[in-house]
Amino acid sequence: MPELPEVETIVEQLKKRILGKNVVKVEVLDSIVDKPISKLTPFRIKNIYRRAKTLVFELDNGRYLFVHLRMTGHFHYLTAQQVASDKEKLVKVHRFLAAKFYFEDDGLLTYNDIRRFGFVKLFDKKQLEKELAKLGPEPLSEEFTLKMFIEMLSKKKNSVIKTLLMDQHFLAGLGNIYAQEVLYLAGIMPLRRTGTLSLEEIKELHRHIKELLELAIKHKGSTVDNYAHVDGSGNFQNYLVVYGRDKCPKGHVLKKIEIGGRGTSYCSECQK
Ligand SMILES: [Zn+2]
Numbered sequence: 001m002p003e004l005p006e007v008e009t010i011v012e013q014l015k016k017r018i019l020g021k022n023v024v025k026v027e028v029l030d031s032i033v034d035k036p037i038s039k040l041t042p043f044r045i046k047n048i049y050r051r052a053k054t055l056v057f058e059l060d061n062g063r064y065l066f067v068h069l070r071m072t073g074h075f076h077y078l079t080a081q082q083v084a085s086d087k088e089k090l091v092k093v094h095r096f097l098a099a100k101f102y103f104e105d106d107g108l109l110t111y112n113d114i115r116r117f118g119f120v121k122l123f124d125k126k127q128l129e130k131e132l133a134k135l136g137p138e139p140l141s142e143e144f145t146l147k148m149f150i151e152m153l154s155k156k157k158n159s160v161i162k163t164l165l166m167d168q169h170f171l172a173g174l175g176n177i178y179a180q181e182v183l184y185l186a187g188i189m190p191l192r193r194t195g196t197l198s199l200e201e202i203k204e205l206h207r208h209i210k211e212l213l214e215l216a217i218k219h220k221g222s223t224v225d226n227y228a229h230v231d232g233s234g235n236f237q238n239y240l241v242v243y244g245r246d247k248c249p250k251g252h253v254l255k256k257i258e259i260g261g262r263g264t265s266y267c268s269e270c271q272k
Helices: 004-018 037-039 082-086 087-096 125-133 146-154 163-168 176-185 197-216
Strands: 021-028 043-051 055-061 064-068 073-080 097-103 108-113 120-124 257-258 262-266
Touching: 004 043, 004 055, 004 073, 004 108, 004 176, 004 197, 021 037, 037 120, 064 125, 082 087, 087 097, 120 125, 146 197, 163 176, 176 197
Parallel strands: none
Antiparallel strands: 021 043, 021 097, 043 055, 055 064, 064 120, 073 108, 097 108, 257 262
16 A cells, blocks of 8 residues: 555656646546546646645645545556557556546546545545544654654553554554554564653654655655556665565564554564
């Protein structure tokens, strides 16, 4: 599932292509996309941004598209020229197409989703604010200081640290991959209870969350499973130190366990 760096990458790339452009027609082909979106045209894409692992499209009519890609949701953009010459490729993905957005300049944005866990919802401002208010702070925001992190953790002393890091109501944007990575980098066992963390460990964790996410964004995210951003794929998977690995960077054999139903790798030598 795309996490913060992957969704951030997709947002940046979509902005380059469709920000400020007019949508003249929308075809909704699957119930994972709210049907009434097709009745809104024409509208302009006023803004696109990320919150946690979701994408928000702000339209010029006061409405919002709230998009969660989940496992296999994917946007594909074709310029007018590509639409004219790339018919075969479109047919190939057609089986999983959930929506098509036609632009005034003849460009085309498609949303496809093989496993159909993703969605595109149509929200008004109130609905959007209600949804976003459920989410924890953004780890890359200035608001997310060490002081804030310490306070957040002090209210969740009995939680398992890995599970807590992945909880979007606690902190926005980390999933199974980056939670494992930051815990390795900070030298913390994934099963530790939050209340047992020392101040030094919390400091390390806070620092690595910010550094790792920033680095992953630079590399346009990690390409694992089916993730592909609009231009192709990121390469941060080459830099992951525990996810999908057998050994840690120091050569110790990693242990694999399940925490909350999710496969988790850790090093019993490097993580305490
Ligand atoms: Zn190790």
